[in-house]
Amino acid sequence: MDALLGSFRPRIEDSRSLALIRRVLLIQARNGVPLDVSLGALPFEERLIERSSEYPIGPAATLTTCSAEDLVVLKTFAGRDVDWLDVRGVAVRQASRLDQTLIFHELEPLLALKGASESADRLRGILRTAHE
Secondary structure (H helix, E strand, C coil): CHHHHHHCEECCCCHHHHHHHHCEEEEECCCCCEEEEECCCCHHHHHHHHHCEEEEEECCEEEEECCHHHHHHHHHHHCCHHHHHHHHHHHHHHHHHCCHHHHHHHHHHHHHHHCCCHHHHHHHHHHHHHCC
16 A cells, blocks of 8 residues: 555545555546555455456556456445446446356345445346346
8 A cells, every 4th residue: 555655646635544444545647547446355355356357558567457247346336326337338348248147146245244235236227228
């Protein structure tokens, strides 16, 4: 976390303290793009890292990214309006390539902990209409 804060600008005041509580570090790239860095601690997050892949972003640089399925899980769990827009975008772009079994296997226990099982129904509706 300190290495990231040494290289990136924090998006909020006292972002380090908030990250220790919420497990997400909110930073900003030099070009102004906001970045949310998840500080993994749950078994789901360990599996997310195992499923991650490298994405080339320049001649000598790569970025480790989560799978589309894991992004859907993270965004559905967060559940903000902007997250639901992102979920819809991923569902439309990925269409039938998304592994819905994996998504719901990972998502439903997280939603149960949060007490937000209705989010699974909302996601099912988005996935259904994305295929139409």
